[in-house]
Amino acid sequence: MDTILDALQEGRLFELPENDKEHALRFLAHVIEAFPETAPGTDVVELVMNREQATNTAIGKGWACPHARVPYEEDLMCVVGWSPTGIDYGAPDGNPVSLVVMHVVPENQRNHYLREVSLLAKALEGYSTFETLAKLKTLDEVRNYLLDLIAQTKTAVGPDTRVKMIRLQTRPAPEPVVIQDLSNLIIEPVTLITAPGMKCVALTQNLKLSDWLESETEVIKKIETEGVFQGSGWRVLCRNSTAYPGGRAAYDCIALSLSPNNSRLKK
Known part of the structure; x- marks a missing residue:
């Protein structure tokens, strides 16, 4: 279960913005597409959704x-x-799904992936209960739960994995935010405001990102219809939206940099 441990170590644990299955899968797949390791043009969303339709x-x-x-x-x-x-995931035991672990499996890692899933299934048999998972209230509690679960497989992991676990267990707990740093990527929270007869207003601490979004005429249309807008090295994902009287709306988004040339503005 070293991939889950790596995800915890690198801040790839997210609170999902909605409890809708398709939206959750698309959100996580878009995050994977923004990984520097993901080959350009790889449509992770389509691959994941096609797989989910089949099984x-x-x-x-x-x-x-x-x-x-x-x-x-x-x-x-x-x-x-x-x-x-x-x-509501359509799980075989009828329980709602609280944890979604999404892997990207390269050709040379298929055996590794099967071993990971096998170890997870074995750990769940002897440790995890649905009631325990349902009681978790914060990302920090989720992280500790996952560390305890991984510890159940300690006889099957090597010393490097145990060292990583010790480091994570002794690390001060992060503030319970929805989005954390993702490896070396830049992640910016963005709020998009729109109203009839008014161009899009982008509220973010990154001035370059704000200027770019406000110059794009299709951003709101794409966010409304597809939940994602991308360009200029950024991928903007909609987490939630709120409608107001008079046709006004606010879109709570995150922007992930897809290019190492993007940088956070210095204060």
């Missing part, structure tokens, strides 16, 4: 393990999404 990836006890197989060689990676309220 439900819920494994019971509040867990689901969707994945995308990709035709290139790279490390095995995953992101972990947590839904506080649970997702």
